[in-house]
Amino acid sequence: MQDLGPLDWPNNHGGISNAKANHIDFIEAIYSLCLPILVFILRSTQLRSLEYLEGASCFSEEYGCICNSLHSDRSSPSNSYICPPSKSNQHVIRATSGVVDSQPLPGLSVDLRGKRAFIAGVADDNGYGWAIAKSLAAAGAEILVGTWVPALNIFESSLRRGKFDESRKLPDGSLMEITKVYPLDAVYDCPEDVPEDVKTNKRYAGSSNWTVKEVVESVKKDFGSIDILVHSLANGPEVTKPLLETSRNGYLAAISASSYSFVSLLKHFLPLINPGGASISLTYIASEKIIPGYGGGMSSAKAALESDTRVLAFEAGRNYNVRVNTISAGPLRSRAAKAIGFIDMMIDYSLENAPMQKELSAEEVGNAAAFLASPLASAITGAVIYVDNGLNAMGVGVDSPVFSDLAIPKAAHVA
Numbered sequence: 470m471q472d473l474g475p476l477d478w479p480n481n482h483g484g485i486s487n488a489k490a491n492h493i494d495f496i497e498a499i500y501s502l503c504l505p506i507l508v509f510i511l512r513s514t515q516l517r518s519l520e521y522l523e524g525a526s527c528f529s530e531e532y533g534c535i536c537n538s539l540h541s542d543r544s545s546p547s548n549s550y551i552c553p554p555s556k557s558n559q560h561v562i563r564a565t566s567g568v569v570d571s572q573p574l575p576g577l578s579v580d581l582r583g584k585r586a587f588i589a590g591v592a593d594d595n596g597y598g599w600a601i602a603k604s605l606a607a608a609g610a611e612i613l614v615g616t617w618v619p620a621l622n623i624f625e626s627s628l629r630r631g632k633f634d635e636s637r638k639l640p641d642g643s644l645m646e647i648t649k650v651y652p653l654d655a656v657y658d659c660p661e662d663v664p665e666d667v668k669t670n671k672r673y674a675g676s677s678n679w680t681v682k683e684v685v686e687s688v689k690k691d692f693g694s695i696d697i698l699v700h701s702l703a704n705g706p707e708v709t710k711p712l713l714e715t716s717r718n719g720y721l722a723a724i725s726a727s728s729y730s731f732v733s734l735l736k737h738f739l740p741l742i743n744p745g746g747a748s749i750s751l752t753y754i755a756s757e758k759i760i761p762g763y764g765g766g767m768s769s770a771k772a773a774l775e776s777d778t779r780v781l782a783f784e785a786g787r788n789y790n791v792r793v794n795t796i797s798a799g800p801l802r803s804r805a806a807k808a809i810g811f812i813d814m815m816i817d818y819s820l821e822n823a824p825m826q827k828e829l830s831a832e833e834v835g836n837a838a839a840f841l842a843s844p845l846a847s848a849i850t851g852a853v854i855y856v857d858n859g860l861n862a863m864g865v866g867v868d869s870p871v872f873s874d875l876a877i878p879k880a881a882h883v884a
Contacts, residue, residue, distance in 0.1 A: 579843045582609030585695045586842070587688060589653060589734055590702030592620040594627075594636040596803040597751055597834050598701030603637075604835030605842060606645040610697065613688065615653030617702070618679050619672035625650055651687060652679040655702060655730035658737075659683070681730075685737040694741050697842045700734055700750040703727035707765035708809055720766035727770035732777055735785065735793070744790040747842045748781075750774055751834075752795045752853065754861050762811045775853055782851030792850035794841050799829040799857030821868040824859035826880030 586605045591598040591614040602612050616624050627633055628647065637644040654673075657663050659682040667673060678687055688695065704726040707719030731750050742748070755763040756771035775795055782793040800815040820826055837856045840846055855861045867877050 577845060579608045579839050579845060581605060581697075581839065581843055584609070584697060584842075585611040585613065585692060586697035586699060587613045587615065587695050587738070588699040588701060589615040589655060589730075590617070590700065592616050592624050593803075594633045595831070596701070596805060597798055597801065597831055598699070599636070600831035600835035601699055601701060601749070601838040602647070602835075603639065603645050604832070604839040605697065605699075607639045607641075608839050608843065610842075612645065612647050613649050613651065613692070613695070614647055615651045615655075615684060618652045618654050618676050621650070621652045621676060649691065651684050652676040653681075653684050654679050655681055655734060656726050657681065658733050681733045681737050685741065688738075689741055694743050695738065696743050696746045698735060698738050698742060698746070698748040699838065699842075700731040700748070702730060703751075703767070703770070703805075705765040705767040705770065708763065708767050710764050712764050712766065712768070715765050720769070723766035723770045724773060727767065728773040728777060731774060732781070735781060739785060739789045739791060742789060742791050745844075745847070746790075747792045747794070747846070748785065749838050749841055750778065750795040752778075752797045754797055754799075754855075754857065756797070758861075760815075763809065778853065779851045786850055792841075792846070794846075794850060794852045794854060796834060796837055796841070797853050797855045797857060797861065798834045799823075799860055801829060801831055801834075803831070818866070818868075819858060819860050822860065822863055822866045823857065824862065827858060829856070829858055 584605075586602070588598050588602045588605075590596075591602060593599065598614075602614060606612050628650070634644060639645055654667075657667075657680045659680050663680065673679075678684065703723075705719070705723035707715050708723070710719070735748055738748075752771045752774050753763070753767075754760065755768040756775050760768065775797075778793055778795045785791040785793050799819055800812055802812060802816065816828060820828060834856050837854060841849065841854065865872075867875075
């Protein structure tokens with residue numbers, strides 16, 4: 470565009486002095502006059518939305534690309550915005566990847582920077598607890614974990630020797646860092662609750678301060694507070710037995726380890742959880758639907774956990790401004806799940822009958838947990854969130870021969 474120079478306003482006859490008397494020059498003149506004002510307004514209001522409008526046009530080579538002008542103070546090359554020239558002197562804004570730590574994340578990204586999470590029940594690198602830790606770490610949270618005492622030595626040794634390095638990789642290529650691993654047995658609230666045979670058990674030798682109360686005291690001493698509490702542990706010593714064959718001790722053991730342990734952890738941690746914090750547990754569809762083979766009182770324990778989630782959401786919300794939710798996760802080939810004995814069948818059943826015909830990944834559950842722990846879920850509490858490819862919504866198994874004559878669609882797999 471040519472430089473028209475200073476303009477005279479139109480005279481009473483509608484003409485424009487010192488400019489060609491045609492509409493094109495008039496438009497160009499007004500354009501040149503208004504452009505500096507527009508640039509000033511955009512710079513003043515920090516109109517960040519221009520960063521993300523793909524295909525938006527820059528205004529003039531004379532004043533440079535607006536997006537570059539707005540962000541000229543950014544020093545990182547990864548956050549530069551390049552406007553290549555074109556025949557029409559218009560430029561396309563394309564945001565490149567990379568975010569400076571001091572800058573807010575774009576859009577509605579989960580941002581947990583400055584938050585600290587304690588995940589109870591991480592003992593290997595292929596369960597839901599590990600996946601949740603990774604997702605929280607990827608969102609910027611500091612990670613503390615509580616590991617069952619008998620599994621502590623193997624877990625810490627594997628971490629030190631790099632056996633988990635591949636599974637520690639985060640989306641940006643860095644490795645998840647676990648700030649501290651605490652020995653934990655959430656079945657016991659305090660040292661006085663521990664029976665003598667457990668105290669003298671060689672699997673507990675060399676470890677101390679591993680009851681719920683002691684772990685919370687250690688975290689308080691080490692870090693002062695947390696923002697996120699995750700309960701990712703369950704155990705039913707008679708899980709393979711039908712409910713009618715389950716003993717009282719087996720039933721109560723399942724309730725103690727799988728549901729009351731969450732009540733105890735939350736009770737002791739709440740004074741340490743910063744206002745606005747969140748707590749998350751893991752449940753299973755057997756809490757409300759019949760899953761043959763998931764016995765020993767475990768279905769009852771999961772039902773109790775979901776009921777407790779609602780009550781605790783009220784109590785923790787009113788008294789501490791902390792949210793409480795649980796994730797009903799679909800079947801996963803974890804080491805713990807394999808102990809049940811029919812996990813492969815449950816995964817196959819889900820593949821055949823769930824609305825989304827794909828195998829559930831631990832990462833999908835981890836990402837849901839990161840969302841629930843973030844400010845984006847600030848109004849969600851007392852909820853059961855299903856992450857199971859929609860299996861919970863089904864009333865019948867569509868793979869049954871009964872439905873063989875129906876044109877039931879199969880998943881369309883796109884290469």
